[in-house]
Amino acid sequence: MKKIIQKMSQGLEWIGGLMILLMTVVVLLQVIMRYIFNSPLTWTEEFARYLFVYITFLGAALLIYERGHLYVEIIFNNLPIRIRKILQLILDVIILGFSVFLTISAKASMDVAEGSFSTAMHIPMNYIGFSVLLGALLIILFSLWNIVQDVKGAFSRGGED
Template structure:
């Protein structure tokens, strides 16, 4: 299982570099668009469109990375107030639900490709399937990372990042120390 987690983390490292590159290209495109529109007064229309599509990919890929590092927004009122074993079961259940939802998103995303592939973007003339491909690819990355999180929980490799959960663990450890 550790080899699977390690392999997923290698893929995530590559995805992280891709996200960084997309952010850099997107920033350069926006600067070029501003200069061409307001300084030179000759707007380059495709820069705005490409920056938009890069943003879409960045969001999907970044969400997958955030899932892997437990940085997605979450309501943890219940998880904060239950014992660690129950918390672990709850978090695994949440990841399983995430996988099911992302599987649906992947399947529906690929089903959508022939429909949107007939359309082209207005400024660049590229098939819209290239832009919409961010949905199934991002969902597959999230599935991969949800599997890594589950494996982490099952192998006890998970490091708690929630402050309230860390406090609860400290109190429980202190209670065990007093019992000895």
């Protein structure tokens, strides 16, 4: 299971990197078309915005796996190891709960958006809502992984300083 999670993480890094590169190219194309050829493209801003939404939610999931989200590290790292492990587990459970709520909300939002299309590109708005659903599902997966690791870690090396 560990290798699968690691491969998913690496895949997300690659996909995120490609999306950032694609977004940069699209924005650069828009700048060139607008200021050099005086003929702006109608779809580039919308496309870049939707890419940004996907990058945000995929990146959030990746940060959950890497435990890279912000917290008050100076306080956290000065706590006894047993307290740190308990707090980390509590944080992971809270993140899991929020992600379940986000999944339900994203699905409801996609249902409401059914039949709606974006203005410039005329793509179904469900595709945009899917970014939230996908990110939330990945966060659930990585949160569960972290919780399993937290529980395993609580029983290794006695949890003492």
